[in-house]
Amino acid sequence: MTTTADRHPEHQYLDLMRHIWEHGDERMDRTGVGTRSVFGTMLRFDLGGDRVPLLTTKRVYWKAAAKEMLWFLTGDTNIRSLLEQGVTIWSDWPLARYRKASGEDVSQKEFEARIVADDAFAANWGDLGPVYGKQWVDWPTYEYGPDGNYRQGPGINQVAQVVESLKTNPGSRRHIIEGWNVAELGRMALPPCHKTYQFHVTGEGAEARLNCLLYQRSCDVALGLPFNLFGAALLARMIAAQAGLAPGELVWSGGDTHLYLNHTELVEAQLQREPDGEPKLVLKRVPTTIFDYRFDDFEVVDYEPQGVLRAPVAV
DSSP states (O other): OOOGGGSOTTHHHHHHHHHHHHHOEEEOOTTSSOEEEEEEEEEEEEOGGGBOOOOSSSOOOHHHHHHHHHHHHHTOOBTHHHHHTTOOTTOHHHHHHHHHHHOOOOOHHHHHHHHHHOHHHHHHHSBOOSOHHHHHHHBOOEEEOTTSOEEEOOOBOHHHHHHHHHHHOTTOSOOEEEOOOGGGGGGSSSOOSEEEEEEEEESOGGGOEEEEEEEEEEEETTTHHHHHHHHHHHHHHHHHHHHTOEEEEEEEEEEEEEEEGGGHHHHHHHTTOOOOOOOEEEEOOOOSSGGGOOGGGEEEESOOOOOOOOOOOOO
């Protein structure tokens, strides 16, 4: 008899997908596409032994997710540097804004090429507003100046603070990276979905392990969640290495957890597949700071996924 402990950890994801598809509340959403949605969900993955929650029932482009995470850590909010690396996952939102403003029915490839080639065009149309990275490493503060006027103060680097607090006060309940800056949501191309990361240390000395909980307010399970799981695992691994801790557990929690109605073919195909294998994420070095990682520092091994499954992005 197969026990819960014997089941492949990816079955959690497939079970969630099946539950949403069969029992989710069908409703219209911001994009106009429509979803089936459930509220309040949780998945748990052991990151010990270099394990990583990288789906095997379809190919997940982990390289793009890793480059995106490194981009967040720079604080950059313009898609140009991502496009220069061949990462196009953020193009839909500024492209939609440009088409609406200009009336020009430009293709995505043409738009991306102009972002890369034209400094002024990139500055005008490639910036996403104060999204993830800006909040993570440069959360704005405000203060009264010597002239009595209110002005912007020095930004807060939440990521650096968390790494330092894990080293100096591991038992704290305040190891948090927050992206939901209410005052700036209106300036963001897309308010943060994976909005809150909290870290927790268990054990002491050589047995100390770093756990990470990601709360995601809104989750596209078919397209977004596979990226989010890998990205959160990568961030947790980098922070653990910087703090001198072993990786522990990744706990993912979803608020509005949904599947889009136009993802039928992907969902039905993926639910027919069985997970197999145990991918590993290897960090090949520990740089001086978490902001000094390079893409070449990461290696995924033993990853032999089944075929690609595609579906349209709802913007």
